[in-house]
Amino acid sequence: MFIKGTTFKNKSLMGVSTMTQSQSLKVSIHPHTVVAMMHRPETSVGVSVDNGPMVVEVVDPKLKEHCTVVDSGFDDVYAEDAEEIVTPFSVSIASGCSLLRNPRHNKGLAFTEKERDAHYMRGLLPPVVIKQELQVKKTMNDIRQYDVPLHKYKAMMELQERNERLFYKLLVENVEELLPIVYTPTVGEACQKYGSIFKRSQGLFISIEDKGRILEILNNWPEKNIQVIVVTDGERILGLGDLGCQGMGIPVGKLSLYTALGGIRPSACLPITIDVGTNNDKLLNDEFYIGLRQKRANTQEYAELMNEFMSAVKQNYGEKVIIQFEDFANHNAFDLLAKYSPTHLVFNDDIQGTAAVVLAGLISALKLVGGSLADHRFLFLGAGEAGTGIAELIALEISKQTHVPLEEARKKVWLVDSKGLIVKSRLNSLQQFKKPWAHEHQPVTDLLDAVKAIRPTVLVGSSGVGQTFTKEVVETMSSYNKKPVILALSNPTSQSECTAEQAYTWSQGCAIFASGSPFGPVEYNGKIYMSGQSNNAYIFPGFGLGLIISGATRVHDDMLLAASKALAAQVTQEHLEKGLIYPPFANIRKISACIAAKVAAKAYELDLASRLPQPENLVAYAESRMYSPNYQIYR
Numbered sequence: 135m136f137i138k139g140t141t142f143k144n145k146s147l148m149g150v151s152t153m154t155q156s157q158s159l160k161v162s163i164h165p166h167t168v169v170a171m172m173h174r175p176e177t178s179v180g181v182s183v184d185n186g187p188m189v190v191e192v193v194d195p196k197l198k199e200h201c202t203v204v205d206s207g208f209d210d211v212y213a214e215d216a217e218e219i220v221t222p223f224s225v226s227i228a229s230g231c232s233l234l235r236n237p238r239h240n241k242g243l244a245f246t247e248k249e250r251d252a253h254y255m256r257g258l259l260p261p262v263v264i265k266q267e268l269q270v271k272k273t274m275n276d277i278r279q280y281d282v283p284l285h286k287y288k289a290m291m292e293l294q295e296r297n298e299r300l301f302y303k304l305l306v307e308n309v310e311e312l313l314p315i316v317y318t319p320t321v322g323e324a325c326q327k328y329g330s331i332f333k334r335s336q337g338l339f340i341s342i343e344d345k346g347r348i349l350e351i352l353n354n355w356p357e358k359n360i361q362v363i364v365v366t367d368g369e370r371i372l373g374l375g376d377l378g379c380q381g382m383g384i385p386v387g388k389l390s391l392y393t394a395l396g397g398i399r400p401s402a403c404l405p406i407t408i409d410v411g412t413n414n415d416k417l418l419n420d421e422f423y424i425g426l427r428q429k430r431a432n433t434q435e436y437a438e439l440m441n442e443f444m445s446a447v448k449q450n451y452g453e454k455v456i457i458q459f460e461d462f463a464n465h466n467a468f469d470l471l472a473k474y475s476p477t478h479l480v481f482n483d484d485i486q487g488t489a490a491v492v493l494a495g496l497i498s499a500l501k502l503v504g505g506s507l508a509d510h511r512f513l514f515l516g517a518g519e520a521g522t523g524i525a526e527l528i529a530l531e532i533s534k535q536t537h538v539p540l541e542e543a544r545k546k547v548w549l550v551d552s553k554g555l556i557v558k559s560r561l562n563s564l565q566q567f568k569k570p571w572a573h574e575h576q577p578v579t580d581l582l583d584a585v586k587a588i589r590p591t592v593l594v595g596s597s598g599v600g601q602t603f604t605k606e607v608v609e610t611m612s613s614y615n616k617k618p619v620i621l622a623l624s625n626p627t628s629q630s631e632c633t634a635e636q637a638y639t640w641s642q643g644c645a646i647f648a649s650g651s652p653f654g655p656v657e658y659n660g661k662i663y664m665s666g667q668s669n670n671a672y673i674f675p676g677f678g679l680g681l682i683i684s685g686a687t688r689v690h691d692d693m694l695l696a697a698s699k700a701l702a703a704q705v706t707q708e709h710l711e712k713g714l715i716y717p718p719f720a721n722i723r724k725i726s727a728c729i730a731a732k733v734a735a736k737a738y739e740l741d742l743a744s745r746l747p748q749p750e751n752l753v754a755y756a757e758s759r760m761y762s763p764n765y766q767i768y769r
């Protein structure tokens with residue numbers, strides 16, 4: 135809303151910020167405009183409201199000279215058609231139209247008669263009053279009418295912008311149907327087209343040009359009580375590569391899962407995209423691209439910006455804000471995690487979250503294939519964040535179970551990158567994070583030969599390249615194993631190493647298969663095969679909740695192991711009989727509470743928890759702290 139001339143000589147919010155609470159400003163405006171405190175203490179303005187004509191009365195004589203009185207009537211009192219300079223004056227207790235347009239508080243047709251009266255909404259809505267349940271039904275009907283997933287995505291984003299609780303209610307109650315829309319695979323397409331579909335900013339954009347001003351930018355975000363930040367620099371969005379500033383879809387999507395799946399309050403979630411340019415020429419030449427039109431900054435500029443960012447976050451939100459790194463390219467992901475783990479509560483979802491979810495799947499799969507982890511041989515296609523992250527967690531668990539040194543346990547795990555099997559003779563040319571996986575072996579240049587040479591029982595795809603598990607690869611795996619475990623983790627679906635149908639057909643129905651992005655049931659030889667979704671979405675929401683409820687200050691590998699085991703414990707005999715190595719997403723909030731409880735328990739055990747005393751029943755405590763999307767009642 136704009137107030138004409140806006141009564142302040144210094145026509146900007148900064149002008150307002152110079153006033154203190156004691157310099158009270160009495161305002162009588164349109165009856166539905168209840169003006170109260172502005173967000174920031176330094177901008178607090180005591181304001182009272184009378185019903186009546188538009189009058190601004192300044193009580194403090196010292197402020198009088200800064201103000202002009204505005205009258206009501208035919209005049210353009212809100213300066214809607216004025217070309218003069220105006221102050222965008224906003225009110226903070228919403229009522230009337232501003233309440234209906236406030237996504238956090240809007241309930242649409244579900245506002246009761248009493249609320250409509252109390253909040254000056256009578257006449258602004260049609261007479262009917264409906265329940266949230268009916269709104270869910272109606273909105274789901276709407277969404278289902280779109281055939282194109284991206285259209286459903288846009289409808290969901292619009293809902294989030296219009297009525298946040300309804301958005302989360304839909305997501306919580308229809309998680310299996312809507313996850314592929316707000317998350318992988320559709321979010322991948324949304325990021326590719328983000329510039330064209332961009333309507334409203336849903337997070338903070340920090341560009342290399344903002345160097346020196348990051349703290350100021352964080353302060354522009356309306357919420358102060360931030361508990362989780364998901365940040366990307368857009369350089370490796372899913373398996374789609376460098377999408378620059380358009381990677382914003384990922385932090386937004388991940389954080390909506392933090393809320394829907396892990397029960398973290400939406401106001402406590404902050405999506406951030408760091409824009410240091412992009413090396414994607416297609417985007418640089420795209421007229422609708424929303425980011426900086428330049429190549430990525432050099433290593434030093436990048437490191438300086440990230441350093442300022444990490445310091446600003448800690449300064450603004452304290453020790454206990456979770457900073458989740460998402461979809462950074464390998465070279466930065468490992469460095470950032472190593473650099474900031476000792477000083478910040480950082481979590482890399484692609485390295486650590488994916489590792490925990492895959493280990494959980496393997497723990498379940500053992501119940502189908504037999505043996506312990508140490509009895510198996512693991513071969514990875516892809517030696518990046520996911521590949522080496524999973525490999526390391528498997529080795530850590532083997533080492534704990536069998537009491538062999540970690541270096542020894544690592545020998546059970548083999549990795550193939552774009553140059554072939556990672557072996558000792560390649561050591562000097564390998565990036566640091568691949569070096570632990572260079573075992574003694576002849577050079578092998580491709581995956582099929584690596585499968586023949588290593589004879590793995592478990593094959594994991596984490597290369598970001600689609601259709602790399604060929605018929606021959608799957609057949610060869612099946613020739614050595616009665617039940618080959620095949621995980622095609624790359625996202626979105628287009629980058630999956632093979633489809634569920636290919637895995638079941640080529641293995642003649644023997645494979646235990648899961649994938650990063652979802653596949654529907656497959657019929658093979660008259661039997662229906664269901665595959666699980668091996669995606670970090672099972673882990674990070676509950677993991678984050680566990681960190682928050684314990685007040686953890688650092689992430690520890692043992693917490694990842696605890697999360698894996700908690701997830702694996704949710705897989706029942708009934709799931710296993712269907713070939714599922716993950717529980718259905720339908721129960722995810724319950725699962726997240728169980729994961730949170732185990733992560734929190736580990737934090738207490740490791741003396742990393744700051745919330746004391748430790749609650750007696752951590753599962754019940756976790757559940758009690760979860761955000762509910764049900765509407766609140768307004769007085």
Ligand SMILES: O=C([O-])CC(=O)C(=O)O
Pocket residue numbers: 318371372373461483484624625650669670
């Ligand atoms: O977003 C997902 O679906 C999983 C993930 O972290 C990635 O692929 O980078």
Ligand SMILES: [Mg+2]
Pocket residue numbers: 372460461483484
């Ligand atoms: Mg990711």
